[in-house]
Each structure stands twice: as structure tokens, then as C-alpha cells.
Amino acid sequence: MVPLRFYRHLIPRLCAAARSPFSPAPAAAAAACAPRPIRSLPSLAMAAYGTGVSADRRLLFRQLFEKESSTYTYLLADIADPEKPAVLIDPVDRTVDRDLNLIKELGLKLIYAMNTHVHADHITGTGLIKTKLPGAKSVISKASGAKADRSVEHGEKIYFGNLFLEVRATPGHTAGCVTYVTGDSDDQPSPRMAFTGDALIIRGCGRTDFQGGSSDELYQSVHSQIFTLPKDTLLYPAHDYKGFTVTTVEEEAAYNARLTKDKETFKTIMENLNLSYPKMIDVAVPANLVCGIQDPPSKV
Ligand SMILES: N[C@@H](CCC(=O)N[C@@H](CSS)C(=O)NCC(=O)O)C(=O)O
Numbered sequence: 195m196v197p198l199r200f201y202r203h204l205i206p207r208l209c210a211a212a213r214s215p216f217s218p219a220p221a222a223a224a225a226a227c228a229p230r231p232i233r234s235l236p237s238l239a240m241a242a243y244g245t246g247v248s249a250d251r252r253l254l255f256r257q258l259f260e261k262e263s264s265t266y267t268y269l270l271a272d273i274a275d276p277e278k279p280a281v282l283i284d285p286v287d288r289t290v291d292r293d294l295n296l297i298k299e300l301g302l303k304l305i306y307a308m309n310t311h312v313h314a315d316h317i318t319g320t321g322l323i324k325t326k327l328p329g330a331k332s333v334i335s336k337a338s339g340a341k342a343d344r345s346v347e348h349g350e351k352i353y354f355g356n357l358f359l360e361v362r363a364t365p366g367h368t369a370g371c372v373t374y375v376t377g378d379s380d381d382q383p384s385p386r387m388a389f390t391g392d393a394l395i396i397r398g399c400g401r402t403d404f405q406g407g408s409s410d411e412l413y414q415s416v417h418s419q420i421f422t423l424p425k426d427t428l429l430y431p432a433h434d435y436k437g438f439t440v441t442t443v444e445e446e447a448a449y450n451a452r453l454t455k456d457k458e459t460f461k462t463i464m465e466n467l468n469l470s471y472p473k474m475i476d477v478a479v480p481a482n483l484v485c486g487i488q489d490p491p492s493k494v
Contacts, residue, residue, distance in 0.1 A: 249383045249384065252273060252356065252357060252383075253271070253272070253273075253383045254272075254273045254278075254302070255268070256269040256296065257430065257439060257440070258289065258292070258293060258296075260289045262288065262316070263315050263433070264434060265316055265433055266430065266434065266439075267286060267319075268283040268284065268389055269282055269293065269296065270283070270357070270359075271300070271302045271354065272354055272357045273302075274355070274356070275356060277355070278300075278301055278355075279303050279305045279354040279355045280302040280304050280305065281305065281307075281308055281352070281359070282297075282306070282323070283309075283310065283374060283389050284308070285318065285323060286318070286319050287316070287317040287318065287319045287322050288316075289319065290322045290326070293319070293323075304327055305330060305331065305354055306330065306331055306332075306333050306344070306352060306354065307319065307323045307324070307330050307331070307332050307333070308352070308374065309332075309342075310371060310372055310373065310374065310389060310390070310392070310393075310432055311334075311338060311367065311371040311372070311391050312334070312338050312339075312340050312370065312477055312479060313432075314368075314405060314476070315474070320334075320342070331343035331344055332344070333345075333352065334370070335347070335363070337365065337369060337370035338368070338369070338371075339370060346361045346372070347361065348362060348372075351377070352374070357377070357383070358376075358377050358382070359374040359375060359376060360377060361373075362374075362419040363415070363419070364390070364393040364394075364412075364416065364419050365406070365415055366393060366399075366402060366407065366408055366411040366413070366414070366415045366416075367391070367393055367400030367402060367405075368405040368406050368407060369405070369406030369408075371393050371400070371415070372391065373390045373420060374388070375387070375389075375423065376388075385426040385427055385428055386423060386424060386426075386427040386428070387428045387430060388427055388428070388429050388430070390429055390430065390431050390432070391431070393412065393420065394416055394420055394429060394446060394450075394453070395431045395432075395433055396429070396438040397450055398451070398452060399412060399416065399453060399464075401464075401468055401471050402468060403468035403471065404475070404476050405476050409460060409465070410457070413461070414457075417453070420443065420446075421443060421446070421453075423443050425442065425443045425444035426442055426443070428440055428442060429441045429442060429443065429446060452464070452467075
């Protein structure tokens with residue numbers, strides 16, 4: 195049986211969902227059969243979220259999945275801001291149309307298409323998004339060596355409306371990996387959320403055998419930048435191969451079969467695991483990340 199404390203962090207979000215304009219109150223539900231004027235989702239959201247609302251009600255959050263590469267893309271928006279500015283983290287080219295359609299339906303304005311790192315297993319959707327939505331800007335770490343409209347470094351804040359993501363350098367899977375973390379002030383969502391890319395995968399971690407990977411660095415990154423976050427921080431990885439969707443710092447610090455070990459044991463585990471993964475060759479740093487399509491995925 196999983197201890198109740200592991201679900202504690204979900205309660206504020208469940209309550210917020212129950213209050214959401216998308217969950218009709220009982221009286222409204224009873225009147226649902228009566229003819230009524232059609233209101234678009236954006237106008238409904240506008241009516242419910244004015245200025246001065248709590249950070250939890252500002253944040254619209256969606257976890258999206260691409261099944262061929264088992265990749266998660268994350269959509270976050272500040273829906274209390276009149277423009278409803280949004281960011282997409284780790285978009286995949288194959289699902290760009292789905293994601294942009296959702297953004298349109300929700301009445302959001304995509305301002306950033308962000309990557310946690312240069313992906314070796316799929317083509318990023320960033321370039322495609324820029325051709326379809328020229329106002330959207332690409333974001334990736336400076337350390338990745340890839341070109342983007344905004345090259346970010348450790349400690350920078352990426353604002354969308356009144357909400358922001360803080361950049362934490364978490365190299366080890368690749369040299370330029372970053373984790374994007376929601377802010378820690380009262381006006382930011384609680385509990386915090388961290389988008390860990392391939393640094394931390396639920397109960398595992400990214401492989402370290404190519405693209406500047408280093409088991410030593412990965413261990414250091416997770417322990418210094420992720421495990422030091424509050425224990426109720428929600429962790430959202432870029433991939434899952436086992437059917438998991440979200441975890442917490444507390445859970446991973448207790449149950450991650452690799453990262454709970456000491457560093458030398460971790461390095462031995464990774465040496466053995468790296469022999470077992472499907473072979474991949476290094477992806478050339480995508481000089482055309484800003485404007486178009488990255489090099490093809492490199493499984494060999
Ligand atoms: N276990 C995966 C193998 C695919 C893979 O190598 N995934 C990468 C992330 S994309 S470069 C990885 O780091 N995996 C770590 C892991 O432990 O899975 C599969 O089943 O396809």
C-alpha cells in the first residue's frame with residue numbers, strides 16, 4: 195500500500211480542478227439540458243480568472259504524450275493574464291499539430307517552445323512550431339551548443355505572464371541538459387514542479403553513454419539540483435517507458451533504484467545499463483533548431 199503522504203500533494207490540485215470553470219457546479223449541471231448560448235472556453239476562463247487570483251488558479255497545466263518515442267510534452271500557461279501566455283516544453287514534431295490545436299482551443303498564446311536538451315531519439319517540434327506560429331520563440335540551454343532565439347543559463351528565469359520557470363543546469367545525460375523549475379515565491383504554484391528532461395526519469399535516469407554524457411555529472415546534477423528541492427516537488431520527466439506520469443522528490447529520494455545508491459555504485463550500474471540500451475550515435479548539434487528540422491533520430 196502506498197502511504198497517503200504520497201498523494202497529499204495532489205489535494206490542492208484536485209480541489210482547484212473541482213473549482214475549475216470546466217467542472218460545472220451541481221446547479222449548472224442540472225440546467226445543462228436547457229438551451230443556452232454557446233460560450234467559447236477562452237471566455238469562460240476569462241470570466242473565472244481575474245487579476246489577484248492565487249498562483250494555483252493562474253496555472254493551466256497539461257501533460258501530453260507522444261507514443262513512438264514515449265516522450266512527454268508539457269503545456270503551461272498563465273490563464274489569469276489577459277493574453278494567456280503559454281510555454282511548451284519538449285515538443286515532438288509528430289505531435290505539433292495536436293499541441294497547437296489544443297493551444298488554440300484553450301485560447302492560449304504560445305510564447306516559448308522550449309527544450310530541456312538536444313534530443314537524440316526524436317525530432318524536436320520547435321522548428322515546426324516556429325514555421326506555424328512565427329511569434330513563438332525557441333529556448334534551449336547555451337551549454338547545449340544549439341542555436342535558439344533564447345539561449346538560457348543556470349539561474350535564469352523564463353517568464354510567461356506572472357509565472358516563471360527557473361533554469362537549473364543538470365548535465366549528465368547530455369552536457370547541455372537543464373531542468374525547468376517553477377518559482378518558489380508565494381505568487382508561484384505550490385507545490386513546485388520540475389521538468390527534469392532526461393536527467394531524472396521516474397525510478398530511473400537518462401543514459402550517459404553519448405552526447406557528452408557522464409554518470410559522474412548526472413549523479414551530481416540530480417543530487418544537487420533536484421533532490422535539494424522541497425520533498426513535495428512534483429517531478430515531470432521527458433520520457434516514461436513504464437506507464438508512470440509524475441513523481442515527487444520524496445518518492446525518488448526513497449525509491450529510485452539508481453540514484454539512491456552512492457556515486458560509485460551508481461556509476462557501475464550505469465556502465466552496465468549503457469551496454470544494454472539500443473545503440474544511438476551522437477546527434478549533430480542542430481544548427482537549424484531555430485528555423486527548421488533537426489537531424490533525423492539516430493538509432494542505429
Ligand atoms: N529503455 C528505452 C530505451 C530508449 C532510450 O535509450 N531512452 C533514453 C532517453 S531518449 S535518448 C534513456 O536515457 N533511457 C534511459 C532508460 O533507462 O530507459 C526503451 O525502452 O526504448
